[in-house]
Amino acid sequence: MPPIEEIEADVFAELLAADDATRTDGDARKQLQTAEERAALPHLQAIALGGRWMEEDFFEGYGEELELLHGDYARALARQNPQVVDAECRAYLRSRGTPIEPASGDYREVAMAVLRAHVRAYEAKLERHRGKVIATPAPRQGRGPTLSEAYDAWKTGNGARGTKKPSGRTLLEADYAVRRLTDWHGDIRLGDLTREKATDFRDALARSPTRLPTNLRRLPLRDLLKRDLKAYPLPHGATVNKSLTILAAIVSHAEMAGKLDAVPGFKNPFGKGTKLVVDARAEEKRQPFGTADYAAIFSTGVYQSGERPRGGGGEAAFWLPLLALLSGARQGELAQLRIVDLAQDQETRVWYLDIGTSGGRSIKTASSQRKIPLHPELERIGILRYRQSLLDGGAKPEVSLWPHVEADKEGRQNGPWSKWFNRYLRDKAGIEDPTKVFHSFRHSFKELARAARLGEDVHDALTGHTGGGVGRRYGGFGLKVLAEELARIEAPDAVRGLRWDRPIAD
Numbered sequence: 001m002p003p004i005e006e007i008e009a010d011v012f013a014e015l016l017a018a019d020d021a022t023r024t025d026g027d028a029r030k031q032l033q034t035a036e037e038r039a040a041l042p043h044l045q046a047i048a049l050g051g052r053w054m055e056e057d058f059f060e061g062y063g064e065e066l067e068l069l070h071g072d073y074a075r076a077l078a079r080q081n082p083q084v085v086d087a088e089c090r091a092y093l094r095s096r097g098t099p100i101e102p103a104s105g106d107y108r109e110v111a112m113a114v115l116r117a118h119v120r121a122y123e124a125k126l127e128r129h130r131g132k133v134i135a136t137p138a139p140r141q142g143r144g145p146t147l148s149e150a151y152d153a154w155k156t157g158n159g160a161r162g163t164k165k166p167s168g169r170t171l172l173e174a175d176y177a178v179r180r181l182t183d184w185h186g187d188i189r190l191g192d193l194t195r196e197k198a199t200d201f202r203d204a205l206a207r208s209p210t211r212l213p214t215n216l217r218r219l220p221l222r223d224l225l226k227r228d229l230k231a232y233p234l235p236h237g238a239t240v241n242k243s244l245t246i247l248a249a250i251v252s253h254a255e256m257a258g259k260l261d262a263v264p265g266f267k268n269p270f271g272k273g274t275k276l277v278v279d280a281r282a283e284e285k286r287q288p289f290g291t292a293d294y295a296a297i298f299s300t301g302v303y304q305s306g307e308r309p310r311g312g313g314g315e316a317a318f319w320l321p322l323l324a325l326l327s328g329a330r331q332g333e334l335a336q337l338r339i340v341d342l343a344q345d346q347e348t349r350v351w352y353l354d355i356g357t358s359g360g361r362s363i364k365t366a367s368s369q370r371k372i373p374l375h376p377e378l379e380r381i382g383i384l385r386y387r388q389s390l391l392d393g394g395a396k397p398e399v400s401l402w403p404h405v406e407a408d409k410e411g412r413q414n415g416p417w418s419k420w421f422n423r424y425l426r427d428k429a430g431i432e433d434p435t436k437v438f439h440s441f442r443h444s445f446k447e448l449a450r451a452a453r454l455g456e457d458v459h460d461a462l463t464g465h466t467g468g469g470v471g472r473r474y475g476g477f478g479l480k481v482l483a484e485e486l487a488r489i490e491a492p493d494a495v496r497g498l499r500w501d502r503p504i505a506d
């Protein structure tokens with residue numbers, strides 16, 4: 001919400017600007033009459049100088065109206081009762097995209113500012129009516145672009161060839177962050193976004209649960225937080241910080257474009273001090289799967305009796321856990337794979353997973369871009385036969401490797417699948433330990449790599465970690481070397497008897 005003094009100044013200026021137009025255009029009946037009709041009404045005719053003034057009878061009536069309205073507004077102000085400008089207050093907030101909460105103290109403050117502006121403006125109008133020169137204030141400047149204007153500029157970029165634009169995934173996350181901030185503070189000018197306002201929004205976002213049903217997800221943030229939300233999990237601190245990081249980038253883009261130079265002492269309100277302090281060891285608290293867990297997971301119906309739950313996305317239910325266990329890839333990386341991303345290197349003849357950004361995919365960090373050779377056990381189980389079955393069925397190489405995985409409303413394929421897997425892990429495999437989730441396969445891969453005595457630099461190259469420093473770029477490992485190293489990893493016993501022999505569903 002804009003500062004109270006800005007609201008009062010805006011409304012005052014708008015009322016005087018409207019008075020300017022009325023005095024210039026005069027009786028509105030002129031705009032509703034033809035030239036012939038005006039000729040029959042001499043006092044409405046346009047005469048010298050275009051007739052851009054008030055006619056005498058309209059001037060008298062307008063003055064009486066000003067006296068009456070000024071009296072109403074002044075009495076209301078004396079009684080501290082802003083009800084008389086309720087409609088005007090709502091219209092002002094709506095025009096600025098600011099949430100309307102009539103029962104809140106903030107709303108009363110805004111309404112009183114609007115009322116004070118009306119009293120001052122009608123006093124000025126009466127002075128004008130007595131012939132005194134009262135200038136109309138120029139529109140307020142110097143508070144920078146609105147949030148929506150800054151967001152549009154950030155999405156567009158500067159247009160220069162080769163400059164980076166937000167990815168599709170980032171835009172989806174940005175849409176959410178901007179929508180929620182607009183829910184909370186309206187289409188506020190960036191110059192009015194203080195650290196206090198940013199922190200207030202952060203705390204509200206941290207109270208906004210995830211996995212909400214559609215009817216709740218569509219509610220404005222203020223309305224949502226009035227509901228009983230105990231049944232839904234709160235967002236992870238890292239998720240909240242991701243939204244704040246995107247908002248910081250939008251503000252920084254406006255800063256670099258010079259849009260905030262006129263705001264004295266402006267500092268990006270979404271800097272480090274605003275972000276939540278997240279336990280850096282949270283990921284470490286996720287435990288790897290053990291021998292008993294492997295036996296439980298790979299003895300379920302998906303692996304033993306051909307079950308293909310709809311939520312599991314057909315063959316993705318079978319392959320994603322195996323790929324994660326024997327490649328160390330993240331769930332999001334695997335879920336985005338296309339057929340063409342399971343490829344064979346023409347020089348070495350090594351089959352590999354191409355983890356990258358082509359085809360609209362996204363990766364966690366720049367170091368995440370890599371090629372992971374296929375573990376021999378994956379080839380034995382039948383991943384290449386599965387790939388060929390898709391091509392034989394008429395699929396194009398650029399389509400998803402998992403055609404039956406459903407995306408959420410934001411277009412993310414890994415979201416709904418992750419929810420299904422967590423349910424399957426608890427309900428079917430019977431693994432109740434909350435520290436064991438899909439990401440545990442990545443930790444399991446690390447343990448298997450250590451047991452095989454793979455060098456840490458090789459391990460980092462396979463998992464997409466940057467490791468310790470500048471020298472740890474691991475760019476020198478060829479596919480053949482990585483394939484030989486990966487083959488040293490022994491697959492768990494529960495995996496060795498598996499075989500994929502079910503054709504892709506129509």
